[in-house]
Amino acid sequence: MDDPPSGLLPAAGIYCCVPRIDDHDQSTVDRRELRCRDYARAHGIEVAPAAVYADTARAVWKPEGARPGWMALLAAVERRRIRVLIVDSPGALARHRAGDLVRLLRSSARHGVALHSVGDMWNLADPAHRRTLLDRATNATRSAQAVSRASRTAHQHAALAGRPHGGGRRPFGYEAGMGALIPAESKVVREIFSRFLEGETLRAIASDLNVREVPTSLGSVWTVGGVARVLDAPRYAGIRVFRGQVRAGDGTYLLGAWEPCVGIEEWEQVRALRSPHGPTPDDGARESVQRHEYLLTGLVECAACGHSMVGSIVGGYRMYACASTRTQPPEQCARSIGAASFEAHVQQDAVRILQDWDGARVSSLPMVGHRHPDAPTGAGHAGVVVRSASAVDGIATGPDAGIHWPRVPLRRRAEALRFLYTVIRVGPKTTSRGVFDPGRIALIPHPL
Template identity: 30%
Template structure:
């Protein structure tokens, strides 16, 4: 039976010079596998359709899946139509080469073969990827220039997401949506909030451009949009009137912007209260942070409270009671915490972990000596090295670098409560917040299960940092 292999196929976009589709790429790669006697396992064909390998922030699920399969150790060969289908960024190649050092990967193209452990093949691959990156840079520059020329000509920007009120060409007005836009602007000028407008549209089943629910944020974006006024904007700069009809006149749009600025300035709330657990409180249901909010009583509220639809979360907890509870836990910990002789920048590793890492590092050196003297084969050396390095990495993840002495100065020992209260009375809330962040990773809030009107301490889960 042949050795296991994986296939990777990708087409960036319709602008790609090579438009060999992913289906045909897969057929060609399977033919290569048959010719070489390789076996493509089930689930080892990875595809990124309409995904760029050049854009640094663009996620490629197929590429990520391929790397995961290689890390798992079930793949010895990677087959692609051409290396530039696989990567167009040097860092992607270096990541693949690093994995190859661990797993002995051979890369096959339709017309060539690259042994990723061979220095010459690595050299040529780096040249090919650098050339592909330069080609993509040139294409991107030409595209940016073309988009700017389009903006100067007053032609609208088109994309997969059409602007609300217009068809996919961003020119043709959809009258039913135009009526909604005019109503939106009129209601805002009459005093309605974006939230009230969104709720009214959702209540009568009026969908947003993508077919989903209106949210307060999407209403605000429509109220700020200059496309609906017929103005062409490119990278935040107005280029003048566009070649499409306006739905909202400039006077109405300008009045809405003035009204929005007035409302923002009139409702600026500068709380005199510092929420000492800021950045620590997390909603267990949503996994998002909870922020301090005023109301009848200071509270921490889930940050999804302003969303509409099924994602909305109204979880809250009384701030004063929560802060007192977490403060008691912090003071108790500080009372018995010993930082005598701690360095200015401390690690959270115990002496035992430090000793284990030192022993593993010595073992790595011995393995390298054995490999150099040919007592171990390259494959054996790589496998044993990976095992030891994984142990070291697992221990090093415990390391947390913090300025221990500076943060905890004067707060450790039997007088911790007195020192804490003194800092609180002096208004040094930011210092207390820093101490709490040092001690705790998160304060997780579950749903309330007690009687109404009572504070349920059982819903609080404090996750400590390793000290």
């Protein structure tokens, strides 16, 4: 273990970032920072002022996306400004930001920074875990390079042979006959799902895949229809279709033996958006429905197992369900709560907070305010805006809060709620089915 010598408390830093849109764990950046701080406290590590490095924009997950918090962190490691670092959810970095993780692990080793981690099964304080993660991330960066080489070659071959078909039909992402997952292609499948859920059109997705020369399973170019077929196919969520049905008589999904590319929730969200009775295919409307269908996304946590609870359609109803249902037993936890009453309850509480709002006081708080990236970092954040009071700009406070709140667009309401609360925990069911029980819900407001 890399615990610091006793009696010595080296300056420690924290890194956390906004979750990727398809991440099981949709905890907010605040919540992630909090769990790093809890870990630090429990291990006698003192987090240095101005050493909380955070990336709050989803762009951090894009290959060339801005990652100001990350760059500041690397600079701090390289200049030896911190000697201990607590990283939130290193597994997600290994999966989706492999190059970043490789650089951090190497740089930390070179500069003698002791690593710790929270948020997932990985423990960066354990050299064996570090080695495994480094291997995986290194392989991922290599295979990404190999994919781009292989896809160029595949295109050349297809073009030379003058054939639109690459031989045997096989579903994109898998060996023929729903065989082994093809890692590079399954990554593209996940990308298609997440980009669609982020509001991109089928045309934009197809055209970008073609620009990057990613071939289809037939070695041809992507069309709007080809992207649609990926989004609509239950197989990518591991669901089997039998006689046109995806569910068994008891209403549960029929599951295939193959490894899924995406979670059932993502597939259901996509299906809801693409359903003829669902939202219109118009980009703006579609995006707004997706983002706002679940007002409390990123805020809700299962009090039993600590996983985030994510918006899901269960038996045709909007629910928040514990994300651990997607892991294997014994970790499985089936906790869920109906979305409508739950959201109404939280909004009622939020209105109460807004009625007592003291805007001048709130924006004068060092932790909040309308901070700029280059603002003084005395509040403990490394020059990155972690939360801004602008989330409640334009939202009526005081006696009229209750009248105005329902008229605020859902997107703004969701932002305001994420500003008002650090986390909302959902406890066990205490009443009979179908009866809403506010006693299950623990609202943890952000300390203001």
